[in-house]
Amino acid sequence: MAPVNNIVQINNNDHPPKYKVTIVGSGNWGSVASKLIASNTLKLSSFHDEVKMWVFEETLPSGEKLTDVINQTNENVKYLPGIKLGRNVVADPDLENAVRDANMLVFVTPHQFMEGICKKLIGKIRSDAQAISLIKGMEVKKEGPCMISTLISQQLGVNCCVLMGANIANEIAVEKFSEATVGFRGNREIAENWVQLFSTPYFMVSACQDVEGVELCGTLKNIVAIAAGFVDGLDMGNNTKAAIMRIGLREMKAFSKLLFSSVKDSTFFESCGVADLITTCLGGRNRKCAEAFAKNGGKRSFDELEAEMLQGQKLQGVSTAKEVYEVLKHKGWLEMFPLFTTVHEICTGRLPPTAIVEYSEHAPKFPIAVNPDAFQ
């Protein structure tokens, strides 16, 4: 499909303005997101048909440019081969050009690129733009996590929602039933717009007014997946694995609530909470590498296992565990979070993998200043 005209809002009395969507990112999950979105913009009159997708340009082994191939075949042959994205998806290697006309911006890049991308976009986006982040993982600094949605909001001066959930991209690509959660801050109408844009019969999206809770779920679950992987590697069985996942969910909830008093318990019952935790602890690369780590008795490092097992993909759980450990230490909360703490100490070789079930002989301890309700 040829790019449609550049006039982005048909604004006369008969037709309300239409939303124009650009996806920033075109990896595996970004490509699946473009497929979901493109099917909806064709159907729904409130959106322009055309969906732009910014693609970090690469030259394929054939000598062709990736964007050219996507625009000719409607497939991201490198990151989502075999799946048609929709003829109304237009790949664009020029970031500024890709976002220029959009008032709905979907961010879905590896998280370490977001700071650079934001810098490039300052002053280049529409004043009425809304943003959503599909990026799991974030920078956790000693003072607390620097959330990607906050980074986008602050750098670009836009409202930013998040979309998280039990979302294995390749399973959604082949239209297996799945769910997701949109986390939003104030405006429910905008959240409902995002829900409409992503929902399909096989992808059920619901909105949850708790942007921090939803976003923290997406990153903290990776620490629990490391713990679950240790249990698998030690052959401890389903009982123990379920117990460790439950303790992990409890620590995710408590950590989030202590950092942001606005975080709601109910968020952890949403797809972004318990469902994403389950998916990640059943499959997932964090679990897989942690299993191998425990099977080797901790004698082969995560760096080594990652290089061998993940073909260049990165393991987020180990670095998130380290970052969360720093926050816990800084705040004096280590004893309240025995699972998070033990995962980090196993990853760094200070404790053996078997410690994952021994730590828990010690119930969490609460310093007087801390509200134990966070653990309820």
Add this chain to the structure above:
Amino acid sequence: MAPVNNIVQINNNDHPPKYKVTIVGSGNWGSVASKLIASNTLKLSSFHDEVKMWVFEETLPSGEKLTDVINQTNENVKYLPGIKLGRNVVADPDLENAVRDANMLVFVTPHQFMEGICKKLIGKIRSDAQAISLIKGMEVKKEGPCMISTLISQQLGVNCCVLMGANIANEIAVEKFSEATVGFRGNREIAENWVQLFSTPYFMVSACQDVEGVELCGTLKNIVAIAAGFVDGLDMGNNTKAAIMRIGLREMKAFSKLLFSSVKDSTFFESCGVADLITTCLGGRNRKCAEAFAKNGGKRSFDELEAEMLQGQKLQGVSTAKEVYEVLKHKGWLEMFPLFTTVHEICTGRLPPTAIVEYSEHAPKFPIAVNPDAFQ
């Protein structure tokens, strides 16, 4: 160890009265419970060392009586072979005699036997007796579920707690790390007594003031396990399975809250809630038979599969789904519980197994009279 004296409470000024424990039931889980308990009564001064276990007498192929073999070998050779129960466990085939001296009664029989057992025990137990039920499954009647703890309370005139959780008996028997939840109604001190009696370094027990919520988790999870088994049989992947488990947990919570306004959200984050659900949906006989049912396209009945796969054990999920369906129909709640409803309709052949992921195109509908907060 020879049975100790029959004076159950040494009550002088130097020693507070001691609790005397009897376990009613000696199957797989009952035997594991006796092992946990017997290790604690030896250690803790507030309990008599001796633990009585009522055993439904059987003659073994060797011609010996099961109780004799248990008392000679300290092993339940039929239901938990290879595991020492503790020398202070005394098997007794006489129900009345077994309970006569006890003031802590642990009920752990198949649920269909409880009504008969209660009838036999009326007027035969101590007036200061406390009870706890480890029995998962209950009679769900149209007016609502008749909970086992209520049956025990009403028939015997005693306070009855429950203990539920992610508890695969054979894994706990070999001391793999696990958790459980004690649900109690009013008296936290009594609940803490039960927590003490069951807790070991590998079995972490916590108390939760929500007896109905804890008990309902133990039975409703089996419906969700049937749904999870269908997803496995259809080869839908972890994403879909996690979504179905999450929707199931949501319906468990909503159903419990609508039946008992005292039920707490936080109960579903305990071992009895999310952890037991995970264990049951990963392993477990309900999941396994439902997987086979879906693989056969629903063409072989559950009765047939049960007979073939379970060696005489019973499948609770199918009958619980039917009973819950009757309640939902009676109350006019069918459309609010698409997952529970669909499981029953698949089990009875009215819908194909694939409907498990199609039903969910329809979000639950709320009649005006019902508080939608139950679903939050």
